[in-house]
Protein backbone atom coordinates (compact mmCIF):
# COMPACT_ATOMS: atom_id res chain seq x y z
CA UNK A 450 0.00 0.00 0.00
CA UNK A 451 1.30 3.43 -0.81
CA UNK A 452 0.07 6.59 0.86
CA UNK A 453 -0.08 9.62 -1.30
CA UNK A 454 1.91 12.12 0.74
CA UNK A 455 5.52 11.99 1.79
CA UNK A 456 6.51 11.33 5.41
CA UNK A 457 7.21 14.95 6.27
CA UNK A 458 4.20 16.44 4.62
CA UNK A 459 1.10 17.22 6.62
CA UNK A 460 -2.22 16.47 5.01
CA UNK A 461 -3.85 19.56 3.58
CA UNK A 462 -5.74 21.12 6.49
CA UNK A 463 -9.48 20.71 6.15
CA UNK A 464 -11.93 23.50 6.88
CA UNK A 465 -12.94 22.10 10.28
CA UNK A 466 -9.61 20.77 11.45
CA UNK A 467 -10.29 17.36 9.93
CA UNK A 468 -6.67 17.23 8.77
CA UNK A 469 -5.50 16.54 12.33
CA UNK A 470 -7.08 13.08 12.42
CA UNK A 471 -5.69 12.45 8.93
CA UNK A 472 -2.24 13.35 10.26
CA UNK A 473 -2.67 10.82 13.08
CA UNK A 474 -3.62 8.10 10.62
CA UNK A 475 -0.75 9.01 8.30
CA UNK A 476 1.63 8.79 11.28
CA UNK A 477 0.23 5.37 12.29
CA UNK A 478 0.61 4.10 8.70
CA UNK A 479 4.16 5.42 8.62
CA UNK A 480 4.96 3.82 12.02
CA UNK A 481 3.67 0.51 10.65
CA UNK A 482 6.46 0.67 8.07
CA UNK A 483 4.17 1.15 5.08
CA UNK A 484 5.79 2.80 2.07
CA UNK A 485 4.85 6.44 2.18
CA UNK A 486 6.88 7.60 -0.81
CA UNK A 487 4.61 9.79 -2.81
CA UNK A 488 3.91 9.07 -6.44
CA UNK A 489 5.42 11.65 -8.78
CA UNK A 490 3.13 14.58 -8.21
CA UNK A 491 0.55 15.07 -10.91
CA UNK A 492 -0.99 18.34 -11.74
CA UNK A 493 -3.67 19.25 -9.29
CA UNK A 494 -6.15 20.35 -11.79
CA UNK A 495 -8.87 18.38 -13.40
CA UNK A 496 -9.59 21.18 -15.89
CA UNK A 497 -6.21 20.76 -17.63
CA UNK A 498 -7.76 18.04 -19.74
CA UNK A 499 -7.93 18.86 -23.39
CA UNK A 500 -11.32 20.08 -24.44
CA UNK A 501 -10.93 20.04 -28.19
CA UNK A 502 -11.46 16.28 -28.45
CA UNK A 503 -14.55 14.75 -29.93
CA UNK A 504 -17.71 14.65 -27.78
CA UNK A 505 -17.15 18.13 -26.42
CA UNK A 506 -19.93 19.74 -24.41
CA UNK A 507 -20.42 23.11 -22.72
CA UNK A 508 -20.92 21.66 -19.20
CA UNK A 509 -19.89 23.85 -16.29
CA UNK A 510 -16.13 24.15 -15.96
CA UNK A 511 -14.01 25.16 -13.02
CA UNK A 512 -11.19 27.65 -13.29
CA UNK A 513 -7.62 26.37 -13.20
CA UNK A 514 -6.71 25.12 -9.70
CA UNK A 515 -10.29 25.41 -8.52
CA UNK A 516 -12.38 22.55 -7.20
CA UNK A 517 -14.00 20.77 -10.15
CA UNK A 518 -17.76 20.97 -10.56
CA UNK A 519 -18.71 17.75 -8.80
CA UNK A 520 -21.78 15.52 -8.99
CA UNK A 521 -22.74 12.34 -7.14
CA UNK A 522 -24.79 9.52 -8.66
CA UNK A 523 -26.58 7.52 -5.95
CA UNK A 524 -28.09 9.05 -2.83
CA UNK A 525 -27.50 5.97 -0.71
CA UNK A 526 -25.28 5.53 2.32
CA UNK A 527 -21.96 6.46 0.68
CA UNK A 528 -23.24 9.11 -1.75
CA UNK A 529 -25.07 11.01 0.98
CA UNK A 530 -22.26 10.89 3.55
CA UNK A 531 -19.65 11.93 0.97
CA UNK A 532 -21.92 14.74 -0.18
CA UNK A 533 -22.32 16.02 3.39
CA UNK A 534 -18.62 15.63 4.27
CA UNK A 535 -17.33 17.29 1.10
CA UNK A 536 -19.77 20.20 1.25
CA UNK A 537 -19.01 20.89 4.91
CA UNK A 538 -15.30 20.85 4.15
CA UNK A 539 -15.69 23.42 1.37
CA UNK A 540 -15.87 21.11 -1.68
CA UNK A 541 -19.34 21.90 -3.08
CA UNK A 542 -21.55 19.24 -4.60
CA UNK A 543 -23.24 20.75 -7.61
CA UNK A 544 -25.67 17.92 -8.37
CA UNK A 545 -26.98 14.54 -7.26
CA UNK A 546 -28.74 11.85 -9.28
CA UNK A 547 -31.04 9.40 -7.55
CA UNK A 548 -33.99 7.58 -9.07
CA UNK A 549 -35.82 7.58 -5.76
CA UNK A 550 -37.69 10.85 -4.98
CA UNK A 551 -37.44 10.36 -1.22
CA UNK A 552 -33.69 9.74 -1.25
CA UNK A 553 -33.25 12.64 -3.66
CA UNK A 554 -35.08 14.97 -1.30
CA UNK A 555 -33.19 13.67 1.75
CA UNK A 556 -29.91 14.38 -0.05
CA UNK A 557 -31.05 17.90 -0.96
CA UNK A 558 -32.00 18.58 2.65
CA UNK A 559 -28.61 17.27 3.83
CA UNK A 560 -26.59 19.07 1.14
CA UNK A 561 -28.17 22.43 0.52
CA UNK A 562 -27.92 24.10 -2.87
CA UNK A 563 -27.51 20.85 -4.78
CA UNK A 564 -29.38 20.29 -8.02
CA UNK A 565 -31.18 16.95 -8.03
CA UNK A 566 -31.83 14.74 -11.02
CA UNK A 567 -33.62 11.43 -11.42
CA UNK A 568 -31.12 10.19 -14.00
CA UNK A 569 -27.33 10.12 -14.17
CA UNK A 570 -27.53 11.09 -17.86
CA UNK A 571 -28.89 14.50 -16.83
CA UNK A 572 -26.21 15.01 -14.17
CA UNK A 573 -23.45 14.35 -16.72
CA UNK A 574 -24.61 17.37 -18.69
CA UNK A 575 -23.67 19.64 -15.78
CA UNK A 576 -20.53 18.53 -13.97
CA UNK A 577 -16.82 17.82 -14.47
CA UNK A 578 -16.20 15.15 -11.82
CA UNK A 579 -18.81 12.38 -11.57
CA UNK A 580 -18.79 10.16 -8.46
CA UNK A 581 -20.75 6.92 -8.94
CA UNK A 582 -21.81 5.80 -5.45
CA UNK A 583 -24.01 2.92 -6.59
CA UNK A 584 -23.88 -0.80 -5.68
CA UNK A 585 -20.90 -2.72 -7.10
CA UNK A 586 -23.10 -4.72 -9.45
CA UNK A 587 -24.64 -1.55 -10.87
CA UNK A 588 -21.34 0.25 -11.63
CA UNK A 589 -20.45 -1.33 -15.00
CA UNK A 590 -24.03 -1.57 -16.33
CA UNK A 591 -24.64 2.07 -15.35
CA UNK A 592 -21.33 3.19 -16.91
CA UNK A 593 -22.37 1.41 -20.10
CA UNK A 594 -25.41 3.68 -20.34
CA UNK A 595 -23.36 6.86 -19.92
CA UNK A 596 -20.90 8.62 -22.18
CA UNK A 597 -18.67 11.32 -20.79
CA UNK A 598 -17.70 14.52 -22.54
CA UNK A 599 -14.08 15.47 -22.99
CA UNK A 600 -12.71 17.16 -19.88
CA UNK A 601 -14.81 15.00 -17.55
CA UNK A 602 -13.66 12.38 -15.07
CA UNK A 603 -15.69 9.59 -13.48
CA UNK A 604 -14.85 7.61 -10.34
CA UNK A 605 -16.70 4.92 -8.42
CA UNK A 606 -16.58 4.27 -4.67
CA UNK A 607 -16.37 0.48 -4.82
CA UNK A 608 -13.65 -1.37 -2.94
CA UNK A 609 -14.06 -4.46 -5.05
CA UNK A 610 -13.89 -3.05 -8.60
CA UNK A 611 -11.03 -1.48 -10.50
CA UNK A 612 -11.34 1.80 -12.37
CA UNK A 613 -11.67 -0.16 -15.63
CA UNK A 614 -15.29 -0.93 -14.72
CA UNK A 615 -16.00 2.62 -15.91
CA UNK A 616 -14.27 2.27 -19.29
CA UNK A 617 -17.59 1.95 -21.19
CA UNK A 618 -18.40 5.57 -20.26
CA UNK A 619 -15.12 6.94 -21.63
CA UNK A 620 -14.69 9.15 -24.66
CA UNK A 621 -11.60 11.00 -25.89
CA UNK A 622 -10.17 13.33 -23.26
CA UNK A 623 -11.93 11.70 -20.28
CA UNK A 624 -10.54 9.92 -17.23
CA UNK A 625 -11.75 7.16 -14.93
CA UNK A 626 -10.69 6.26 -11.40
CA UNK A 627 -11.80 5.04 -8.00
CA UNK A 628 -12.31 6.68 -4.61
CA UNK A 629 -12.91 4.02 -1.97
CA UNK A 630 -13.21 5.22 1.64
CA UNK A 631 -12.42 2.58 4.27
CA UNK A 632 -15.43 3.46 6.39
CA UNK A 633 -18.54 1.54 7.46
CA UNK A 634 -21.33 3.79 6.21
CA UNK A 635 -24.04 2.68 8.64
CA UNK A 636 -25.27 6.18 9.54
CA UNK A 637 -24.62 9.50 7.76
CA UNK A 638 -23.34 11.60 10.68
CA UNK A 639 -21.24 8.79 12.11
CA UNK A 640 -19.75 8.14 8.67
CA UNK A 641 -18.95 11.83 8.14
CA UNK A 642 -17.09 11.77 11.45
CA UNK A 643 -15.36 8.47 10.62
CA UNK A 644 -14.12 9.81 7.28
CA UNK A 645 -11.74 12.00 9.27
CA UNK A 646 -8.63 9.90 9.60
CA UNK A 647 -9.92 7.05 7.40
CA UNK A 648 -7.89 5.86 4.43
CA UNK A 649 -9.27 6.33 0.93
CA UNK A 650 -7.91 4.04 -1.78
CA UNK A 651 -7.60 6.09 -4.94
CA UNK A 652 -7.05 5.00 -8.52
CA UNK A 653 -6.50 6.97 -11.66
CA UNK A 654 -3.75 8.47 -13.81
CA UNK A 655 -1.39 10.88 -12.05
CA UNK A 656 -3.50 13.92 -12.76
CA UNK A 657 -6.77 12.39 -11.58
CA UNK A 658 -5.09 10.68 -8.60
CA UNK A 659 -3.71 14.05 -7.48
CA UNK A 660 -7.20 15.53 -7.67
CA UNK A 661 -8.69 12.58 -5.73
CA UNK A 662 -5.91 12.83 -3.13
CA UNK A 663 -6.85 16.45 -2.65
CA UNK A 664 -10.52 15.51 -2.36
CA UNK A 665 -9.71 12.90 0.31
CA UNK A 666 -7.53 15.33 2.25
CA UNK A 667 -10.27 17.95 2.13
CA UNK A 668 -12.46 15.68 4.28
CA UNK A 669 -9.57 14.82 6.60
CA UNK A 670 -8.95 11.37 5.10
CA UNK A 671 -5.65 9.81 4.06
CA UNK A 672 -5.36 8.92 0.38
CA UNK A 673 -3.54 5.69 -0.40
CA UNK A 674 -2.70 3.85 -3.58
CA UNK A 675 -2.76 0.06 -3.50
CA UNK A 676 -0.18 -2.19 -5.08
CA UNK A 677 -1.42 -3.50 -8.44
CA UNK A 678 -3.50 -6.66 -8.06
CA UNK A 679 -4.03 -6.19 -4.31
CA UNK A 680 -7.41 -4.46 -4.28
CA UNK A 681 -9.56 -7.60 -3.81
CA UNK A 682 -7.49 -8.80 -0.83
CA UNK A 683 -7.42 -5.29 0.68
CA UNK A 684 -11.20 -5.10 0.32
CA UNK A 685 -11.77 -8.64 1.66
CA UNK A 686 -9.83 -7.62 4.79
CA UNK A 687 -12.07 -4.56 5.10
CA UNK A 688 -15.17 -6.70 4.77
CA UNK A 689 -13.90 -8.98 7.56
CA UNK A 690 -13.07 -5.95 9.73
CA UNK A 691 -16.53 -4.43 9.24
CA UNK A 692 -19.26 -6.92 8.21
CA UNK A 693 -17.30 -9.92 9.49
CA UNK A 694 -16.87 -8.27 12.86
CA UNK A 695 -20.58 -7.44 13.01
CA UNK A 696 -21.33 -11.14 12.34
CA UNK A 697 -19.02 -12.00 15.24
CA UNK A 698 -20.80 -9.47 17.49
CA UNK A 699 -24.13 -11.00 16.50
CA UNK A 700 -22.88 -14.45 17.54
CA UNK A 701 -21.58 -12.99 20.82
CA UNK A 702 -25.00 -11.43 21.44
CA UNK A 703 -26.72 -14.76 20.68
CA UNK A 704 -24.60 -16.47 23.34
CA UNK A 705 -25.24 -13.52 25.64
CA UNK A 706 -28.98 -14.18 25.32
CA UNK A 707 -28.40 -17.73 26.57
CA UNK A 708 -26.75 -16.15 29.61
CA UNK A 709 -29.74 -13.82 30.10
CA UNK A 710 -28.32 -10.68 28.50
CA UNK A 711 -30.12 -8.54 25.96
CA UNK A 712 -28.15 -6.93 23.12
CA UNK A 713 -27.30 -3.82 25.13
CA UNK A 714 -26.17 -5.97 28.01
CA UNK A 715 -23.92 -8.04 25.76
CA UNK A 716 -22.39 -4.92 24.21
CA UNK A 717 -21.86 -3.42 27.66
CA UNK A 718 -20.17 -6.55 28.96
CA UNK A 719 -18.22 -7.85 25.97
CA UNK A 720 -17.53 -4.46 24.33
CA UNK A 721 -14.72 -3.56 26.76
CA UNK A 722 -13.19 -6.99 26.18
CA UNK A 723 -13.23 -6.40 22.42
CA UNK A 724 -11.60 -2.98 22.90
CA UNK A 725 -9.02 -4.43 25.28
CA UNK A 726 -8.17 -7.17 22.76
CA UNK A 727 -7.72 -4.62 19.97
CA UNK A 728 -5.53 -2.54 22.28
CA UNK A 729 -3.45 -5.61 23.14
CA UNK A 730 -3.01 -6.46 19.46
CA UNK A 731 -1.87 -2.91 18.70
CA UNK A 732 0.53 -2.84 21.63
CA UNK A 733 1.83 -6.41 21.61
CA UNK A 734 1.15 -7.73 18.11
CA UNK A 735 -1.62 -10.10 17.06
CA UNK A 736 -0.10 -13.42 18.24
CA UNK A 737 0.56 -12.12 21.76
CA UNK A 738 -2.96 -10.71 21.98
CA UNK A 739 -4.34 -14.26 21.82
CA UNK A 740 -5.70 -15.43 25.17
CA UNK A 741 -8.12 -18.13 26.24
CA UNK A 742 -8.34 -21.94 26.51
CA UNK A 743 -6.81 -22.61 23.09
CA UNK A 744 -3.50 -20.99 24.09
CA UNK A 745 -3.36 -23.35 27.08
CA UNK A 746 -4.46 -26.47 25.21
CA UNK A 747 -7.44 -26.68 27.59
CA UNK A 748 -9.48 -29.37 25.86
CA UNK A 749 -11.99 -29.80 28.71
CA UNK A 750 -13.04 -26.17 28.45
CA UNK A 751 -13.26 -26.38 24.67
CA UNK A 752 -15.48 -29.47 24.95
CA UNK A 753 -17.73 -27.71 27.47
CA UNK A 754 -18.10 -24.73 25.11
CA UNK A 755 -18.94 -26.99 22.18
CA UNK A 756 -21.54 -28.85 24.23
CA UNK A 757 -23.15 -25.57 25.35
CA UNK A 758 -23.25 -24.30 21.79
CA UNK A 759 -24.77 -27.52 20.47
CA UNK A 760 -27.46 -27.36 23.15
CA UNK A 761 -28.29 -23.65 23.15
CA UNK A 762 -26.85 -21.87 20.11
CA UNK A 763 -26.11 -24.35 17.31
CA UNK A 764 -26.03 -21.56 14.69
CA UNK A 765 -22.94 -20.14 16.40
CA UNK A 766 -21.01 -23.43 16.12
CA UNK A 767 -19.53 -22.95 12.61
CA UNK A 768 -18.16 -19.50 13.52
CA UNK A 769 -16.77 -20.71 16.85
CA UNK A 770 -15.10 -23.66 15.12
CA UNK A 771 -13.62 -21.52 12.33
CA UNK A 772 -12.19 -19.04 14.85
CA UNK A 773 -10.83 -21.84 17.05
CA UNK A 774 -9.00 -23.44 14.10
CA UNK A 775 -7.33 -20.11 13.37
CA UNK A 776 -6.50 -19.65 17.07
CA UNK A 777 -4.85 -23.09 17.16
CA UNK A 778 -2.63 -22.11 14.21
CA UNK A 779 -1.67 -18.89 15.99
CA UNK A 780 -0.94 -20.64 19.29
CA UNK A 781 1.24 -23.28 17.61
CA UNK A 782 3.14 -20.62 15.69
CA UNK A 783 3.63 -18.68 18.94
CA UNK A 784 4.96 -21.79 20.65
CA UNK A 785 2.36 -21.85 23.45
CA UNK A 786 0.62 -24.96 22.08
CA UNK A 787 2.44 -28.18 21.23
CA UNK A 788 1.58 -29.92 17.96
CA UNK A 789 0.20 -32.86 20.00
CA UNK A 790 -2.11 -30.59 22.01
CA UNK A 791 -3.17 -28.91 18.76
CA UNK A 792 -4.15 -32.31 17.33
CA UNK A 793 -6.22 -33.00 20.46
CA UNK A 794 -8.09 -29.72 20.16
CA UNK A 795 -8.67 -30.24 16.45
CA UNK A 796 -10.24 -33.64 17.08
CA UNK A 797 -12.67 -32.05 19.57
CA UNK A 798 -13.60 -29.47 16.97
CA UNK A 799 -14.08 -32.13 14.31
CA UNK A 800 -16.45 -34.30 16.39
CA UNK A 801 -20.09 -33.92 15.43
CA UNK A 802 -21.75 -34.89 18.71
Ligand SMILES: NC(=O)c1ccc[n+]([C@@H]2O[C@H](COP(=O)([O-])OP(=O)(O)OC[C@H]3O[C@@H](n4cnc5c(N)ncnc54)[C@H](OP(=O)(O)O)[C@@H]3O)[C@@H](O)[C@H]2O)c1
Pocket residue numbers: 522523524525526527528546547548549552582583584585587591606607608609629630631632633634635
Ligand atom coordinates in the same frame (compact mmCIF):
# COMPACT_ATOMS: atom_id res chain seq x y z
N1 LIG B 1 -21.71 0.93 2.64
C1 LIG B 1 -20.41 0.96 2.94
O1 LIG B 1 -20.01 0.84 4.11
C2 LIG B 1 -19.40 1.17 1.83
C3 LIG B 1 -18.08 1.51 2.19
C4 LIG B 1 -17.17 1.81 1.19
C5 LIG B 1 -17.57 1.71 -0.15
N2 LIG B 1 -18.83 1.33 -0.47
C6 LIG B 1 -19.19 1.24 -1.89
O2 LIG B 1 -19.96 2.38 -2.26
C7 LIG B 1 -20.93 2.01 -3.27
C8 LIG B 1 -22.33 2.40 -2.82
O3 LIG B 1 -22.63 1.68 -1.65
P1 LIG B 1 -23.81 2.17 -0.66
O4 LIG B 1 -23.61 1.42 0.61
O5 LIG B 1 -23.91 3.67 -0.62
O6 LIG B 1 -25.10 1.59 -1.41
P2 LIG B 1 -26.61 1.99 -1.16
O7 LIG B 1 -26.80 2.62 0.18
O8 LIG B 1 -27.41 0.80 -1.52
O9 LIG B 1 -26.87 3.15 -2.22
C9 LIG B 1 -26.74 2.93 -3.57
C10 LIG B 1 -27.35 4.05 -4.37
O10 LIG B 1 -27.22 3.74 -5.76
C11 LIG B 1 -28.48 3.82 -6.41
N3 LIG B 1 -28.58 2.73 -7.37
C12 LIG B 1 -28.77 1.42 -7.13
N4 LIG B 1 -28.80 0.74 -8.27
C13 LIG B 1 -28.62 1.63 -9.26
C14 LIG B 1 -28.57 1.55 -10.66
N5 LIG B 1 -28.72 0.37 -11.30
N6 LIG B 1 -28.37 2.68 -11.38
C15 LIG B 1 -28.23 3.85 -10.74
N7 LIG B 1 -28.28 4.01 -9.42
C16 LIG B 1 -28.47 2.90 -8.69
C17 LIG B 1 -29.51 3.62 -5.32
O11 LIG B 1 -30.77 3.95 -5.74
P3 LIG B 1 -31.46 5.34 -6.18
O12 LIG B 1 -30.95 5.75 -7.52
O13 LIG B 1 -32.86 4.91 -6.23
O14 LIG B 1 -31.19 6.35 -5.12
C18 LIG B 1 -28.84 4.27 -4.11
O15 LIG B 1 -29.08 5.65 -4.06
C19 LIG B 1 -20.73 0.50 -3.51
O16 LIG B 1 -19.86 0.34 -4.60
C20 LIG B 1 -20.06 0.03 -2.23
O17 LIG B 1 -19.25 -1.12 -2.44
C21 LIG B 1 -19.76 1.07 0.50
